[in-house]
Amino acid sequence: MVLGIDLGTSNTVSASLSRDGSPVLIPDAHHKDQLTTPSIALIEGKRAYAGGFAENLFQTLPDKQIISFFKRSFGTQDPVYFDDHKNAWFSETVASLILKKVKSDAELYLPDGFKRAVITVPAHYNDVQRKSVIEAAKLADLELSAIIEEPVAAALFYGSFNKKIDEEIILIYDFGGGTFDLTLITKAGNQLNVIAKDGVNKLGGKEFDQIVHTTIRESYEKAFKCPFPTDKLVTNRIQKIAENIKIELNDTEIPRDLRKWIMVGRDAFEATFHYDTYAAEANQLIAKTETAVNRCLRSLGMQLKDINKIVLIGGTSSSKLVYNYWKQKMVPGQDLIYHQPLSSVAKGAALYAGSFGEGSNAEITPIDLRGVSTYNIGLILSNENSPAKPQIDLLVHRNTPLPITSKKVYKISPHQREFVSFELCQFWDPKEDVHQLGTIKAGPFSLMADFYMEIAIENRLNGTIGIKLKNADNGRDIKFEFIRKESNHTYDFKQQKALVDGVYLNNNI
Ligand SMILES: Nc1ncnc2c1ncn2[C@@H]1O[C@H](COP(=O)(O)OP(=O)(O)OP(=O)(O)O)[C@@H](O)[C@H]1O
Numbered sequence: 198m199v200l201g202i203d204l205g206t207s208n209t210v211s212a213s214l215s216r217d218g219s220p221v222l223i224p225d226a227h228h229k230d231q232l233t234t235p236s237i238a239l240i241e242g243k244r245a246y247a248g249g250f251a252e253n254l255f256q257t258l259p260d261k262q263i264i265s266f267f268k269r270s271f272g273t274q275d276p277v278y279f280d281d282h283k284n285a286w287f288s289e290t291v292a293s294l295i296l297k298k299v300k301s302d303a304e305l306y307l308p309d310g311f312k313r314a315v316i317t318v319p320a321h322y323n324d325v326q327r328k329s330v331i332e333a334a335k336l337a338d339l340e341l342s343a344i345i346e347e348p349v350a351a352a353l354f355y356g357s358f359n360k361k362i363d364e365e366i367i368l369i370y371d372f373g374g375g376t377f378d379l380t381l382i383t384k385a386g387n388q389l390n391v392i393a394k395d396g397v398n399k400l401g402g403k404e405f406d407q408i409v410h411t412t413i414r415e416s417y418e419k420a421f422k423c424p425f426p427t428d429k430l431v432t433n434r435i436q437k438i439a440e441n442i443k444i445e446l447n448d449t450e451i452p453r454d455l456r457k458w459i460m461v462g463r464d465a466f467e468a469t470f471h472y473d474t475y476a477a478e479a480n481q482l483i484a485k486t487e488t489a490v491n492r493c494l495r496s497l498g499m500q501l502k503d504i505n506k507i508v509l510i511g512g513t514s515s516s517k518l519v520y521n522y523w524k525q526k527m528v529p530g531q532d533l534i535y536h537q538p539l540s541s542v543a544k545g546a547a548l549y550a551g552s553f554g555e556g557s558n559a560e561i562t563p564i565d566l567r568g569v570s571t572y573n574i575g576l577i578l579s580n581e582n583s584p585a586k587p588q589i590d591l592l593v594h595r596n597t598p599l600p601i602t603s604k605k606v607y608k609i610s611p612h613q614r615e616f617v618s619f620e621l622c623q624f625w626d627p628k629e630d631v632h633q634l635g636t637i638k639a640g641p642f643s644l645m646a647d648f649y650m651e652i653a654i655e656n657r658l659n660g661t662i663g664i665k666l667k668n669a670d671n672g673r674d675i676k677f678e679f680i681r682k683e684s685n686h687t688y689d690f691k692q693q694k695a696l697v698d699g700v701y702l703n704n705n706i
């Protein structure tokens with residue numbers, strides 16, 4: 198059997214394949230009607246709780262500190278939690294608790310268990326973020342066949358029962374809890390081509406919650422003439438309340454204002470949420486996704502009217518505001534599809550997992566995935582002597598078919614320096630968002646004469662990056678170290694694995 202996991206910012210969903218090869222969701226082992234696992238954890242001494250367990254505990258004992266939105270910290274060196282012994286827990290480590298929970302649900306649900314899994318990642322994840330997800334799986338003792346991008350997984354699922362989409366251009370619009378991703382796809386038989394990608398970092402349901410949160414804060418401050426409390430406990434609880442009010446505002450048949458009594462500590466106050474104010478701000482957030490859509494289409498010389506279908510996925514796409522925003526942009530002949538927005542990613546991941554031939558019953562459908570690079574990838578030669586703005590040497594252009602290996606040769610003068618360093622970076626726009634992934638430090642060089650060094654950067658099909666250095670004169674490999682961004686805390690696999698293995702998860706002793 199196989200397992201596909203959509204590790205989401207707010208919710209994690211997992212799926213396997215039934216005998217006929219169609220994907221089915223895996224329920225929570227303790228609550229069979231629960232088909233999603235909240236991506237939250239709670240750690241208490243030697244016990245850890247993940248998913249519904251953590252949420253239930255938090256609801257009965259709201260003074261506990263829950264760890265949520267850790268997916269937004271993938272790829273950073275910043276711990277997301279410190280336990281009673283001041284141990285730093287990284288996003289990978291907390292994520293591994295969720296993965297362990299999902300893994301144990303699957304082991305109980307699938308009569309023959311499962312061998313390997315496929316986990317999904319947002320399409321705009323960079324190399325370090327993708328490697329964080331792979332690392333989280335390792336911490337959870339979960340063997341991976343592959344990682345796959347969330348919109349691609351959704352497209353696989355959509356294409357699995359909709360054979361008509363061949364020769365069409367489809368825009369997968371993935372608006373989730375923490376991220377917005379868009380992917381343009383074409384399909385021909387078993388071949389799925391990603392032709393372009395774009396997105397907005399840190400734009401998701403959480404930003405919509407924030408609109409409601411601001412109203413709550415302002416109402417409190419007006420009622421009590423004092424600043425809104427900022428402690429973690431209030432923040433966690435109000436976050437949940439804000440999310441529920443947001444969903445209520447979004448889901449009303451006829452737009453209307455809401456009045457709610459809210460408790461903060463011992464203070465109760467009434468807040469009014471005006472639909473029109475909320476909708477105006479929400480539409481501004483949706484407009485940011487439109488900017489990304491247009492940028493992506495423009496890069497291909499296309500316009501919105503050239504798209505055959507928009508498939509809406511992700512929880513935020515459940516909002517009527519999102520649907521209506523795009524509905525009024527559609528021209529005759531174009532479809533706006535809203536189909537299983539919450540489960541299609543996990544189901545597509547299960548289909549992809551099945552294509553690796555691990556399934557005992559399921560029919561194996563070969564899937565030929567063709568992807569493109571998400572980012573431009575470049576190198577900056579560190580030169581301490583020159584204060585001038587560093588120049589980026591572009592090696593991989595975004596939206597290039599994957600895998601790709603690109604090489605550049607540099608002249609090295611070892612008598613000037615024992616080591617040579619390059620910054621490896623990914624970016625969409627060099628003027629705005631150059632993200633430094635780490636430093637390639639080559640050397641020490643024993644040669645004294647000048648030589649030519651070749652740097653090869655490989656962007657693999659799964660979006661991760663491989664680096665190789667060699668002496669271009671004699672073909673020999675050159676040793677190097679890859680140093681991630683400096684941080685006060687260092688992620689150490691063994692130490693983090695000991696933390697995960699050292700706790701009892703969800704009362705399993
Ligand atoms: N009816 C609704 N209207 C508006 N928003 C909704 C609705 N239902 C769910 N959401 C929001 O959708 C978000 C969760 O979506 P989803 O489960 O797709 O995210 P995720 O997969 O956890 O995140 P990501 O894919 O960004 O990592 C939450 O912010 C939630 O409040």
Ligand SMILES: [Mg+2]
Nearest residue numbers: 205206373511
């Ligand atoms: Mg998601």
